[in-house]
Amino acid sequence: MHHVLLDRWSQGASPLHRRDARAKILTLVVFLVVLATTPADAVAVLATYALLLAAAILIARLPLGSVLLRAMVVLPFSITFAIISWLAGDPWRALALVEKSYLSTVAVLLLAGTTPLPLLLGGLERLGTPRLLVLVAQFLYRYLFVLSEQAQHMRLATACRAGGSSRGRRSSFRAATGTLAVLFARSYERAEGIHRAMQARGFSERFSLLRTARFGTGDGLFLLGVSAFLVLVRLG
Amino acid sequence: MHIPDNFLSPPVWATLDAIAIPAVGLMVRQAGRELDDTRIPLLGVMGAFVFAAQMINFPVGVGTSAHLVGGALLAYLLGPAPAVLVMTVIVAIQAFVFQDGGVLALGANVFNMAVAGVLAGYWPFHMWGASWRRSAIFAGAFLSVLVSGSLALGELLISGVAMSRLMIGATLVFFAANAAAEGVITIFVLLAIEKLHPGFVQKPGASNGRILAVFSSVAIALGAVGFLLASAAPDAIERLGIQLGVTTKTVLHAPLADYTIGSFVESAWVRRATAGLAGLLLIYAVCAATARWLVRRRSV
DSSP: OHHHHHHHHHTOOSHHHHSOHHHHHHHHHHHHHHHHTSOTTOHHHHHHHHHHHHHHHHHTTOOHHHHHHHGGGGHHHHHHHHHHHHHTTOHHHHHHHHHHHHHHHHHHHHHHHHSOHHHHHHHHHHTTOOHHHHHHHHHHHHHHHHHHHHHHHHHHHHHHHHOSTTSOHHHHHHHHHHHHHHHHHHHHHHHHHHHHHHHHTTOOSSOOOSSOOOOOHHHHHHHHHHHHHHHHHHHO | OOOOTTSSOHHHHHHHHHHHHHHHHHHHHHHHHHOOTTHHHHHHHHHHHHHHHTTSOEEETTTEEEOOOOHHHHHHHHOHHHHHHHHHHHHHHHHHTSOOSOSTTHHHHIIIIIIIHHHHHHHHHHHHTTTSHHHHHHHHHHHHHHHHHHHHHHHHHHTTOOOOHHHHHHHHHHHHHHHHHHHHHHHHHHHHHHHHOGGGSOOTTOSOOHHHHHHHHHHHHHHHHHHHHHHHOHHHHHHHHHHHHHHHHHHHHHHHGGGOOGGGGOSHHHHHHHHHHHHHHHHHHHHHHHHHHHHHHHHO
């Protein structure tokens, strides 16, 4: 499953994994801004960025093929709009949409694939995201897959009991409604249980990390170096 | 509709980031005031519930199925400000973990779906939820999806994505159909949840209203303007986009015009990129300063 893969990637050990989350987030923003202002016909610049991303994926010891494949989730949307732009007589924009949105997605995937989510959220918090948002995100991510699995079980159970296509639309609509209501009630109950359990363990409204985040010289050099490289390439 | 990066032009996403950050900040503050600590895990789990709920398919129409989007439902279950918070987190996790929607376009997506979508969805419930309950629920869920969609479409058009009139019409019809499905699903799910335990659903008008009313009216008005413009006069949006591009360029360039560091800043691109980055930094600084000021004022 998706999350297992991304979680496994982000647990790796490489120079990119060791960088502070803040350095990686800021570098990503610089990359995205520079990419956003690159014209579509600057083929050499875009190719350099693509090579840079590929090199970074290899340095991070992530499987190149699966990263590139996974980033294709953006393509259906991009290609649809590219076709629309092409038909409207704007082939450069069409090309730009596809290549630039793909490169952006690879870059975001690189961040997510080298930074475990708790560290990523910690970095966002230190960059000024409100703590309540970060806390909710932590809880959401922890229970996302638990509840998704529960939903899948319930869907399977409904299919087993009621049979697949023989039902009328009305009754299957009603079944889906009931499933969601029960899923909601169970989630609510689970949330109360979680809260009691966390209080019993002395939760102080803050997730503590085993690794303390430090923005060291290496992180600063990484941020400045990569940003400078990106800008120099863009200037050609 | 999650807009990926590089679909919106820089002035458009920068503006929307600048709007979304304080709007979400305000809502988070509001939610923090309304909630006690016991509800923090609840918000996270509710976010996970919305994700999971999208796996359950509802049969609608001929051979097609739809799933719940959930913005309006969350607003009825948690109250508007916590719902905005939870939807913001959902949109952000979709961008970072599932690569669904861009990072620079995060402000746009958060504004469309989490802020405008949820508030537009709550407004009818707030206004006439007590008397015409079912129609208010339906109208809210319908508006929530339609407003998010029209805003996204409007932003794409302003950014200069060229679409034929036919295509825009088809997209709007598609949004309207989706919105109607969301309305029907939301009514039935909400009634079913209420049957399990009436206390789950918020009382209409329970949340403090005035700011909310203003905010949501603005959201709905924006959505309506987007919808009307997109359906009636796409050319007007395109022209607006060109003018907007010109004015933002001059506005952004003016304060930075003196900072030409020799011949290095000859190229227009450097100026544009510096202006963009400086703009982002400025937004960030203002937000950080405001947050610090608010915290200090609160703790005194």
